[in-house]
Amino acid sequence: MVATEKRRPKSYVKEIIMFLVGLIWILPFFYPLMISLKPRKEVYKDVLALPTFLDFSNYAAAWDKGNLDNALFNTAVITVVTVVLLILFGSLCAYTIAHKPGKLWGLTYIMFVVGVILPYKLGLLPTYVAFNNMGITGKFSGIILLQTGIQMPMAVFLYTGFARTIPRTFEEAAQIDGASTFLIFRHIVFPLLKPVTAAVTIQTGIAVWNEFYMSLIFLGGSKRLPLSVALYSYVGDNATQWNLVFASVVVSLIPAVLFYLLAQKNMIKGFAGGIKE
């Protein structure tokens, strides 16, 4: 059936039209690239025209003034530490939930599931007050604790669904051989959880990397600005200098595009996760 469809000319037309739709879909990204290479005087002269020469000085200026190296570093630290904590605590908790019988553990699971949907904005104010008293607003520790707490239900939810389907035979065999529970988890269960670890890394990693609202509240005005907030304040200061703004936009997009290319296969699976297969 697939083979016959391939030969039908109608199918070619459909796909080529869709390909053109796809090109239009990503057309907006053409502007940051083009404008960031335009000399300042040409930005508005003819907005649709290509630059007369490629002006890379925009990138140097944006890098200098926008503190982009610092923002990239901050975002990377926050994202990596948060995702590591989510994988470590999330997988351990999910494994426990999947193994323990009884109502209390059932309720614990429901607590995480509800947490996936329950909005967290209302809790940010008390958290902000508490963190302020503890002196951890404007610091890595504060935002990492917060992001880990916010994303934890999603991590446990994803892990538990998968942990429940792992056959127990492997664990039992290892147990008979005298391995401790932690060794069994570390060497048998955790490697089996790999697909869901990929999904957790992708979903929560991108959410944390792109986060703006909490970062604005908890890190605004500090030295630990992540990309989203750094970009926001940079645009606030240079609203009309689109050549500079777009140089920083392009820089801020490069890591995500590279990550996408590296994790391409897992990426789409990770985002489609949750569907029964």
Add this chain to the structure above:
Amino acid sequence: MKPLSSGKQLAHKAGAGGLYIPWYWAAPAILFALSIRYITVIAGGWYAFTDWNGISLRANYIGLANFIKVFSQPIGKQPMITTLKYALCIILFSNLIGIIFACLLDRGMRLRFVTRVMIFIPVILLPMAVSYTWKFIFQYKGPLNGVLQSLGILDKGITWLAHPTLSFWAIVAVVVWRWAGRCMIIYLAGLQNISDDVREAAIIDGASPLQQFFSITFPLLAPSMTITFTLTLTAGLNIFDEVMALTAGGPAGLTESMATQIYTQTYVYGNFGYGAALSLILTVFVTAAALIQLQTLRRREREMS
């Protein structure tokens, strides 16, 4: 789901055999979730009934005064209506476009994989960066007016982001553009579950493509729909980044969402009590809508399958 429950029974038997997992393995995750996602939310709910400004030592209980203020002033009501409109439009258009793209890119040549990537890429990119790109496109002297004018569709440029109604639609367009790819991916995963036999049978029976879609594809996409509707609903009601980047709530507060209003009232003006009341209303909206939607969609899933 049947093999899962029998597997669970097996597990119980094996568990009785004695693989003992200490309870405290689960403790850090539970602590994180309970403290950040539950206890602080309850504490925030308390602030909503006080006059706290964040500076004074005492928060006085003032009953429903904050809520009355929200519902009696246009500055409180307007963002609520706008947010509901955002959510509705975002759910509708993201899913519509997502389903159409998924169906058109499901089977066929290799080219479709490239197309899928192009449609998916906005999903993962920094929303702030993407929003600024769109802000430029919508500028008076920007490319959108440029193209429309050179094609002769417009005589004069439009100030899209300062227009009382078009600014709303500009924001909706940007959010839908970002979410349609995510919906598409989830629908594509759902389409994998529809076997070729069923389709072939329908084709032999002489069903038109449209009939095939409504009698086979659409019902079988019910589980995907449960996920995409819940995702786009929460995204729509919590809309913040795009509004801040594109219009900052303007013109005259017409594109202000509940989330931007909460941010301004609480963290810019320091009206903690008022901001908490707004947050509590938003929390109730999202939770109620999500629960009702999940119930309806799950029931639909059961009926359809």
